Amino acid sequence: MNEPNEPAELDLPVEGGALRVLRFGGGPRIALAAHGITGSGMSFRALARGLPDEWSLFAPDLRGRGGSAATPGPYGLDRHALDLCRLARDLSDGSPVALTGHSMGAYAALLAAVRRPALFDRLLLVDGGLPLPVPPGADPDAVLDATLGPALARLGRTYGTDAAYVDFFRAHPALGPHWNADIEAYVRDDVTGPLGARRSKVREEAVRHDGRDLLTSDGLFAARLTELRVPALLLRAPLGLLGEEPPMLPASVVRRWTDGPTGLPAELIEGSNHYTILLGTAAATVAERFVGLGG
Numbered sequence: 001m002n003e004p005n006e007p008a009e010l011d012l013p014v015e016g017g018a019l020r021v022l023r024f025g026g027g028p029r030i031a032l033a034a035h036g037i038t039g040s041g042m043s044f045r046a047l048a049r050g051l052p053d054e055w056s057l058f059a060p061d062l063r064g065r066g067g068s069a070a071t072p073g074p075y076g077l078d079r080h081a082l083d084l085c086r087l088a089r090d091l092s093d094g095s096p097v098a099l100t101g102h103s104m105g106a107y108a109a110l111l112a113a114v115r116r117p118a119l120f121d122r123l124l125l126v127d128g129g130l131p132l133p134v135p136p137g138a139d140p141d142a143v144l145d146a147t148l149g150p151a152l153a154r155l156g157r158t159y160g161t162d163a164a165y166v167d168f169f170r171a172h173p174a175l176g177p178h179w180n181a182d183i184e185a186y187v188r189d190d191v192t193g194p195l196g197a198r199r200s201k202v203r204e205e206a207v208r209h210d211g212r213d214l215l216t217s218d219g220l221f222a223a224r225l226t227e228l229r230v231p232a233l234l235l236r237a238p239l240g241l242l243g244e245e246p247p248m249l250p251a252s253v254v255r256r257w258t259d260g261p262t263g264l265p266a267e268l269i270e271g272s273n274h275y276t277i278l279l280g281t282a283a284a285t286v287a288e289r290f291v292g293l294g295g
Contacts, residue, residue, distance in 0.1 A: 007045070009067065012060070012090065014083045020067025021087065024048030025056040030091050031098040031290070033059040034084055034105030036128075037210055038151045038202050040066035042189040043102065043278050046182040050287025058091055060084075062105070064206025066190065075209040077104075077217065081111035088112070088119040096121035099230075100290055102278055103128040103248070104214055107221060113230045122293040123232040126286060127248050127274050130225070130234070130257055131218035140212040148211075149242060155204040158197040165191045165198055174243030174273045183279050225262055233293050234258075234266040235286055239273035248274045 007022035022041040025048060033044045041059030048057040061068040062080050073079070088097040099120045101109030106128030113123045134143060144152060150172050159165040169187045170176045193199045236254060240247050257264045267289065272282040 007041075007048075007059075010058075011067075012087060014071070014086050017071040018068075019060045019063070019071060019083060019087070021058050021060045023056055023058055025051060025053070027052070027054035027056050028093075029055045029098070030088075030095070031055055031057040031100065032084060032088055032091070033057055033099075034080065034101035034108045035059065035062065035065070036103030036105055037207055037214070038065070038148065038155070038200075039102070039105075040186070040190055040201070042066070042186045045185055046280070046283035047100075047278055047287050047290070050284045052291060055291075058087065060087060062108070064203040064210075066201050069192075069201045069203055073206070073209070075206045076213045077108050077111055077210065080105075080108035080210075081115055084108060084112040085116045085119060088116070092119070098122050098124075098290065098294065100124035100126060101128065102126040103274065104210060107214060107217075110221065110224055110228070113232075114224045114227050117229050120230050122290075123228070123230045124286075124290045124293055125232065125234045127235065127237050127277055129221070130249055130253050131221045132215065133250065133253060134215050134218065138215075140215045141208060143215055144208065144211040147241060148207075151241065152204075152207065155200050155202055155207065158193065158199045159191075160196055160198070162188060162191055162198060165200075172243075174239070174241060174275050175279070177243070178276050178280050180280070182283070186279060225257060225264065228262070228264075231293060232264060233289060234264055235269050235277065235289060236266060237272040237274050237277045237282075238268055238270065241274045243273045243275075 007024045010021045011018045035043045044059040063071045106125040192201045258266045
């Protein structure tokens, strides 16, 4: 298994600029991972540690996040999917790339896998990728505020020190009770700005743009799921963004896609929530399923 060393940082070209990409591991087998709506590539640190030594996992900071915060838009799920396709093409020696995405990143990964299936040999969806039930006429920004909670609230605040920023995350009900070195590394990688006014690297306009896209594109995601030809697996958490029920993906939504004509395989990762499925002990199981998905 890969050692938990700090990743190498790369700047790789995409349309209109470059993305910061974290490389975990040094093996020839290439994997590509897309993070969640307010996340960064560092969210895959624990998963990468569970991969075999012959693997390298490349985790970009998507536009508007992390080291790619200054990379210009347009934002949106299709733009992120195009960036993933570009990275997969440039990183590969011609062999298909293993693809995964968490939360919003799962939707971008789904679009990428359907757009350019020859680039990928598997698709692991981690607590995302299925159309979300949104009440008709609902204001997408209000839904984002209600569902993302502390993850979105932090973007408009400043913090006196890095320790104060870490403490904000420690108070998050889905993270604090499960605090570990991977969560802390993820949090500290996200902070920027002058002393006395430290803040998240994530651009709120990118989050809101992508969030509106996510919440108003259920028909698009449904169509792409029916068109998917890459071997795929959904891993889901029983607890949601605040570390309690309801989960990110309701059981009724999951049944529609696992029991329906698409027959998408799915597995519930017991004991995890929307964040700890990647940032907790469950990450080892996620890594195992990712490797095994290729047969």
